[in-house]
Amino acid sequence: xxxxxxxxxVIITGVGGQGNVLAASLLASAALAEGCExxxxxxxxxxxxxxxxxxxxxxxxxxxxxxxxxRHGLDILLAFEPLEALRVLTQFGRKDTRxxxxxxxxxPIGVQTGRFEYPEPSKLDGVLQALTxxxxxxxxxxxxxxxxxxxxxxxxxxxxxxxxxxxxLREEVFEDIIVSKVARKHLSINQSAFREGMDMMSRNPHHxxxxxxxx
Amino acid sequence: xxxGNADCVLLMGNEAVARGALEGGVSYCTGYPGNPSSEIVGTxxxxxxxxxxxxxxxxxxxxxxxxxxxFAFSGLRxxxxxxQNGINVCADFLTTVCMNQLxxxxxxxxxxxxxxxxxxxxxxxxxxxxIAQVPLLEPSTSQExxxxxxxxxxxxxxxxxxxxxxxxxxLSHGRSGVTLDPLPKRQVKPVFDVxxxxxxxxxxxxxxxxxxxxxxxxxQKIFDRSPFNRYEGPRHAPFVLIATGxxxxxxxxxxxxxxxxxxxxxxxxxxxxxxxxxxxxxHLKHADQVLFVEEIDPFLEDHVKVLFAEHxxxxxxxxxxxxxxxDICGSHGPGVGEMNTDIVxxxxxxxxxxxxxxxxxxPKPKLDEAKNLLIPREISFCQGxxxxxxxxxxxxxLALDGRNGFxxxxxxxxxxxxxxxxxxxxxxxxxxxxxxxNACGFSKLSAFGFSQxxxxxxxxxxxxxxxxxxLVNAKFNDCNALFVILDNSVTAMTGFQxxxxxxxxxxxxERSPVLAEDITRGLGIKTAVLDPVEDIQQATEAVYEGxxxxxxxxxxxRRICSTFRTRSLEGNRLTxxxxxxxxCLGEACGCNRFCSRVLGCPGIQYDREKGKAxxxxxxxxxxxxxxxxxxxxxxxxxxxxKEVSA
Numbered sequence: 001x002x003x004x005x006x007x008x009x010v011i012i013t014g015v016g017g018q019g020n021v022l023a024a025s026l027l028a029s030a031a032l033a034e035g036c037e038x039x040x041x042x043x044x045x046x047x048x049x050x051x052x053x054x055x056x057x058x059x060x061x062x063x064x065x066x067x068x069x070x071r072h073g074l075d076i077l078l079a080f081e082p083l084e085a086l087r088v089l090t091q092f093g094r095k096d097t098r099x100x101x102x103x104x105x106x107x108p109i110g111v112q113t114g115r116f117e118y119p120e121p122s123k124l125d126g127v128l129q130a131l132t133x134x135x136x137x138x139x140x141x142x143x144x145x146x147x148x149x150x151x152x153x154x155x156x157x158x159x160x161x162x163x164x165x166x167x168x169l170r171e172e173v174f175e176d177i178i179v180s181k182v183a184r185k186h187l188s189i190n191q192s193a194f195r196e197g198m199d200m201m202s203r204n205p206h207h208x209x210x211x212x213x214x215x
Numbered sequence: 216x217x218x219g220n221a222d223c224v225l226l227m228g229n230e231a232v233a234r235g236a237l238e239g240g241v242s243y244c245t246g247y248p249g250n251p252s253s254e255i256v257g258t259x260x261x262x263x264x265x266x267x268x269x270x271x272x273x274x275x276x277x278x279x280x281x282x283x284x285x286f287a288f289s290g291l292r293x294x295x296x297x298x299q300n301g302i303n304v305c306a307d308f309l310t311t312v313c314m315n316q317l318x319x320x321x322x323x324x325x326x327x328x329x330x331x332x333x334x335x336x337x338x339x340x341x342x343x344x345x346i347a348q349v350p351l352l353e354p355s356t357s358q359e360x361x362x363x364x365x366x367x368x369x370x371x372x373x374x375x376x377x378x379x380x381x382x383x384x385x386l387s388h389g390r391s392g393v394t395l396d397p398l399p400k401r402q403v404k405p406v407f408d409v410x411x412x413x414x415x416x417x418x419x420x421x422x423x424x425x426x427x428x429x430x431x432x433x434x435q436k437i438f439d440r441s442p443f444n445r446y447e448g449p450r451h452a453p454f455v456l457i458a459t460g461x462x463x464x465x466x467x468x469x470x471x472x473x474x475x476x477x478x479x480x481x482x483x484x485x486x487x488x489x490x491x492x493x494x495x496x497x498h499l500k501h502a503d504q505v506l507f508v509e510e511i512d513p514f515l516e517d518h519v520k521v522l523f524a525e526h527x528x529x530x531x532x533x534x535x536x537x538x539x540x541x542d543i544c545g546s547h548g549p550g551v552g553e554m555n556t557d558i559v560x561x562x563x564x565x566x567x568x569x570x571x572x573x574x575x576x577x578p579k580p581k582l583d584e585a586k587n588l589l590i591p592r593e594i595s596f597c598q599g600x601x602x603x604x605x606x607x608x609x610x611x612x613l614a615l616d617g618r619n620g621f622x623x624x625x626x627x628x629x630x631x632x633x634x635x636x637x638x639x640x641x642x643x644x645x646x647x648x649x650x651x652x653n654a655c656g657f658s659k660l661s662a663f664g665f666s667q668x669x670x671x672x673x674x675x676x677x678x679x680x681x682x683x684x685x686l687v688n689a690k691f692n693d694c695n696a697l698f699v700i701l702d703n704s705v706t707a708m709t710g711f712q713x714x715x716x717x718x719x720x721x722x723x724x725e726r727s728p729v730l731a732e733d734i735t736r737g738l739g740i741k742t743a744v745l746d747p748v749e750d751i752q753q754a755t756e757a758v759y760e761g762x763x764x765x766x767x768x769x770x771x772x773r774r775i776c777s778t779f780r781t782r783s784l785e786g787n788r789l790t791x792x793x794x795x796x797x798x799c800l801g802e803a804c805g806c807n808r809f810c811s812r813v814l815g816c817p818g819i820q821y822d823r824e825k826g827k828a829x830x831x832x833x834x835x836x837x838x839x840x841x842x843x844x845x846x847x848x849x850x851x852x853x854x855x856x857k858e859v860s861a
Binding site: 015016024025028029032037038039040041042043050051052063064065066067068070071072083084086087089090093094095107108109110111112113114115116117118119123124127130131150 | 223225227332355356384385386388389390391392461464465467468472555556557560575576577581582584585586588589590591592593594595597635636808811812813815817819820821833
């Protein structure tokens with residue numbers, strides 16, 4: 001790595017089954033295709049049973065990086081679920097972290113069984129805002145539903161990330177990666193989802209609730 | 216290495232091991248599923264029809280290594296894969312097969328789980344390389360995982376000793392770029408040389424042990440020059456950081472972040488055992504301070520200190536920092552939990568008294584306010600999971616029995632029954648098959664006035680893997696034990712691998728399973744076979760009766776894993792449950808919101824405003840368990856397609 005070699009640290013988080021691991025793998029493949037040294041740290045195993053999932057995607061033009069983002073090292077957060085966004089921000093966030101957060105909650109089993117309360121949406125948004133430099137709240141779940149398959153939520157979010165301008169990877173590279181990595185029978189809907197995600201972000205680039213830069 | 220070219224692909228560490236095995240000319244790969252190792256065999260299974268080699272899931276790790284060794288005995292290369300618990304299971308064979316001169320390469324790949332993400336212990340497998348006296352390598356990246364696998368298959372054959380590759384979860388499941396090499400063609404025809412028997416008779420052991428130790432001295436010299444070991448930093452640095460595996464990457468990042476590149480030399484060791492003593496001496500004779508960064512135990516740290524004691528006269532005074540001194544210390548203490556860059560940064564900041572890289576995080580009050588909103592996201596049995604019904608039956612039967620009975624079990628999806636999703640039923644959980652062995656002992660406590668009934672549980676894969684000896688022991692020693700086999704047709708927790716009880720192959724063709732009841736009845740043990748979801752009442756009665764009778768009894772609760780069935784066989788079921796909003800009495804019912812609170816199914820929700828339960832159709836498996844248990848009979852099943860067309 002060495003001094004002066006910039007590192008980009010992204011964490012993609014969500015709930016098991018939301019397509020986190022595939023999204024991280026596509027993002028990493030795009031960075032690799034751009035000639036970067038890429039490392040992805042995935043955590044899963046028991047997590048397919050509805051647990052929290054977070055993939056650390058890191059790239060640089062320098063030497064190989066370890067698979068975990070250091071504390072306060074988070075540049076960009078891509079969260080498929082707001083409570084999981086909060087979990088990652090409290091651990092890795094810093095004042096100028098930029099985040100794209102899908103606002104539709106997935107209620108944990110402990111809330112269903114009455115042992116925990118899911119945070120009030122307005123309170124949660126406020127805290128997410130306080131813990132980020134720039135925050136874009138999006139309803140990617142609604143876009144995926146409209147496309148007829150909730151499973152493409154990950155592509156909607158990736159499209160939003162590319163259109164946000166937060167990362168330095170080209171759209172064309174991404175589109176090629178999607179063609180080469182997604183199974184043929186699901187390709188068309190995934191491509192649409194990616195484009196809808198881009199549109200969602202470009203139509204309303206300042207749909208963030210942060211107002212001026214946070215304190 | 217050049218990135219961004221067409222030959223550089225993003226591979227998971229475990230996929231890289233699989234690729235390395237093919238490049239290293241593997242002819243046979245075996246393994247038992249266990250996170251974080253499962254994807255190695257999984258990847259090879261997915262390509263086995265394209266290349267000329269054998270790959271299979273074994274019944275357990277012992278058999279996996281023994282079967283793989285037969286290829287090495289006959290001149291072909293073979294590999295066995297497992298998680299850290301697995302190396303304990305095959306240790307007996309490992310520590311004897313190393314005494315033989317192998318004809319083909321034999322590689323054991325073990326994936327450790329530091330700061331356990333998916334394990335019931337935190338174990339450093341590297342100690343087994345020392346116990347068996349076999350070479351062990353530890354990669355830092357997917358590229359190295361591939362290169363080392365390939366190299367070790369060749370090296371094992373060259374030296375005639377089995378070798379070990381040690382991975383860790385974050386590397387096994389992490390991804391990075393890998394440049395691929397071509398695949399070789401097999402040229403050897405396998406032959407077992409009957410003139411050179413491989414026998415471990417006592418009088419031969421001392422001879423063979425001597426030969427093995429002599430080989431290891433040769434290996435040590437080869438490791439002194441290995442390109443898997445690298446030194447980066449100033450010449451004759453007085454401060455040397457010795458790191459291995461992912462530790463080498465954490466160390467590099469920490470040194471760079473703190474800007475200490477000019478003051479610290481990093482000696483990255485890819486060959487921890489046998490210790491490359493010559494290389495270490497070359498770099499350490501100039502050092503007066505040494506810091507160790509490695510996953511789990513202070514393995515290199517301890518052995519380098521022994522080396523230091525031998526060469527103290529030449530090395531002079533050296534101060535060591537690491538886990539033994541408490542300098543390398545995570546939030547749970549030194550030697551506990553996963554390594555990371557921050558742990559190394561903290562150690563270096565203390566040692567160098569540097570204030571660089573002060574945290575730039577959020578102020579504490581703001582962070583505390585945010586943390587107050589955080590709630591856990593616990594894992595639970597999936598919708599339609601047969602274990603939800605099985606443990607409900609066990610819980611109810613134990614309560615009816617009234618003698619303060621309890622469940623002993625082991626790992627697997629059903630291990631979640633130690634938590635809320637399984638009504639906290641499992642009270643002792645250790646290694647595979649431990650529940651049944653424990654039950655044998657609990658039964659003998661009755662001689663001392665112990666009167667609590669015990670139910671031992673295990674999944675069908677665990678039954679074949681580790682329960683058969685305990686079951687025979689229970690029969691042989693006249694135990695009173697109720698053993699419940701939770702047969703869901705796949706090894707679900709680790710990713711739905713097939714096992715002897717699966718009525719299909721991994722690619723979905725039908726096959727005839729080894730049925731648990733054929734084995735237990737063959738032992739003369741009374742065995743009942745039931746679907747616990749189909750009739751929860753009958754399932755509960757079966758457990759209750761089992762608790763009242765003496766002797767060894769087996770109940771097989773058989774129903775296919777609902778998630779596997781949905782994903783791989785039938786897709787979503789068209790039958791769903793619904794709550795009749797008129798009949799549901801909510802809080803007034805007295806059921807204590809049974810369906811949403813007690814049963815804990817992801818498909819059942821409670822609407823607080825209306826005071827009624829309702830079902831999320833997208834998360835309902837239509838299994839019908841709640842239909843049978845609702846006291847007001849407010850839940851019914853319906854056919855989605857019929858409703859749509861009507």
